[in-house]
Amino acid sequence: MEKDQYRPETNAVRIQTEKTWQMEHSTPLFLTSSFTYDSAEEMRATFADETDNNIYTRFSNPNVDEFVSKVCALEGAEAGYATASGMSAVFASFMALMNAGDHLVSASSIFGSTHTIITKFLPKWGIEYSYFDINKPETVEALIKPNTKMIFVETPSNPGLEIIDLRLLAEIADKHNIILNVDNCFATPVLQRPIELGAHIVTHSATKWMDGQGRVLGGVVVGRKDLIKEIHTFCRSTGPAMSPFNAWVLSKSLETLYIRMARHSESALALAKALENNPHISWVKYPMLESHPQHAIAKQQMSAGGGIVCFELKGGLQSGTRFLDSLKMLTLTANLGDSRSIASHPASTTHAKLTDAERAKVGITAGMIRISVGLENVQDILNDILQALENSK
Numbered sequence: 557m558e559k560d561q562y563r564p565e566t567n568a569v570r571i572q573t574e575k576t577w578q579m580e581h582s583t584p585l586f587l588t589s590s591f592t593y594d595s596a597e598e599m600r601a602t603f604a605d606e607t608d609n610n611i612y613t614r615f616s617n618p619n620v621d622e623f624v625s626k627v628c629a630l631e632g633a634e635a636g637y638a639t640a641s642g643m644s645a646v647f648a649s650f651m652a653l654m655n656a657g658d659h660l661v662s663a664s665s666i667f668g669s670t671h672t673i674i675t676k677f678l679p680k681w682g683i684e685y686s687y688f689d690i691n692k693p694e695t696v697e698a699l700i701k702p703n704t705k706m707i708f709v710e711t712p713s714n715p716g717l718e719i720i721d722l723r724l725l726a727e728i729a730d731k732h733n734i735i736l737n738v739d740n741c742f743a744t745p746v747l748q749r750p751i752e753l754g755a756h757i758v759t760h761s762a763t764k765w766m767d768g769q770g771r772v773l774g775g776v777v778v779g780r781k782d783l784i785k786e787i788h789t790f791c792r793s794t795g796p797a798m799s800p801f802n803a804w805v806l807s808k809s810l811e812t813l814y815i816r817m818a819r820h821s822e823s824a825l826a827l828a829k830a831l832e833n834n835p836h837i838s839w840v841k842y843p844m845l846e847s848h849p850q851h852a853i854a855k856q857q858m859s860a861g862g863g864i865v866c867f868e869l870k871g872g873l874q875s876g877t878r879f880l881d882s883l884k885m886l887t888l889t890a891n892l893g894d895s896r897s898i899a900s901h902p903a904s905t906t907h908a909k910l911t912d913a914e915r916a917k918v919g920i921t922a923g924m925i926r927i928s929v930g931l932e933n934v935q936d937i938l939n940d941i942l943q944a945l946e947n948s949k
């Protein structure tokens with residue numbers, strides 16, 4: 557597998573497992589839990605790390621390796637490891653790289669399950685944390701202590717689409733010799749390459765835009781070789797390996813990631829602009845709208861705005877549920893990053909248990925709707941939203 561021969565779009569299509577003697581064009585599925593050896597000597601050498609041969613699918617598998625090689629090429633990373641879900645990728649990046657007594661500095665606007673890991677489980681293993689407001693990057697450096705090991709952020713954040721300057725965080729991380737870990741799920745490497753901006757580790761939920769069709773779960777961590785080695789050592793023993801089947805699906809999906817993200821972003825921008833002056837909406841949030849509070853940073857570090865648009869219904873919480881009930885085409889579902897457009901109302905679902913003040917801290921308001929803009933004709937997406945807005949008053 558050549559890696560750096562071509563541009564990223566080409567690598568997403570062309571990086572491929574070596575052809576078998578069948579001369580297939582598309583990579584076959586390697587549904588095998590283990591691999592064989594011709595001799596005791598070959599087996600000994602493989603177990604001693606003297607060959608690149610596979611041993612067991614919990615450690616490595618050709619389908620999984622193909623997927624990881626592509627993500628490394630797209631992110632500009634030295635190495636990577638693929639996991640069963642985005643959460644196991646995030647979890648492994650914490651567990652492998654931090655020890656009891658270490659301290660994590662994280663933005664508070666992060667995915668719900670990541671928040672649970674940080675606040676509920678890390679303290680159990682003696683890892684402390686401090687949260688900062690993602691809109692106040694100037695407060696980050698003051699939180700760093702002698703035992704701080706990692707800075708963690710999600711940009712744009714889910715669901716609030718808040719954005720933070722990755723170059724600035726990388727400077728702080730390098731100055732204090734700590735790891736900058738970025739969840740790049742919303743942007744994908746098509747729109748944002750955190751490693752070029754100075755991040756050391758990038759995590760992904762491949763379940764979202766990478767799959768792009770709502771079929772399989774997957775996650776991946778890529779980054780600096782020495783850090784990935786720790787993550788690999790942790791994962792090969794603890795077992796959050798990606799299934800070869802899911803890797804096969806995801807590697808195929810990456811072939812279309814560039815054209816899909818271009819279309820998702822184009823439709824999302826058109827939708828955001830069309831909704832900006834709607835009388836039922838108090839604000840629309842999208843990275844590439846000039847009204848986005850961090851628009852200048854978005855333009856600096858992202859090549860397009862991605863497929864998520866958020867807006868606030870003037871009628872608040874009740875309008876949110878009426879809006880969802882009035883949709884005819886958009887799907888009500890927990891996923892995002894699908895070819896089918898999806899609407900969600902965090903205040904009555906994922907974040908229903910939080911108070912208004914707690915929701916505000918993670919960038920969510922009572923009438924906030926999150927749209928994952930799909931690949932349907934954008935006029936049909938817009939029309940469905942417009943009629944639902946009329947009916948949600």
Ligand SMILES: *Cc1c(COP(=O)(O)O)cnc(C)c1O
Nearest residue numbers: 641642643667714741761763774
């Ligand atoms: C969905 C998501 C995750 C978790 O990924 P799973 O594949 O569902 O485990 C992590 N981070 C972000 C930003 C997500 O949107």
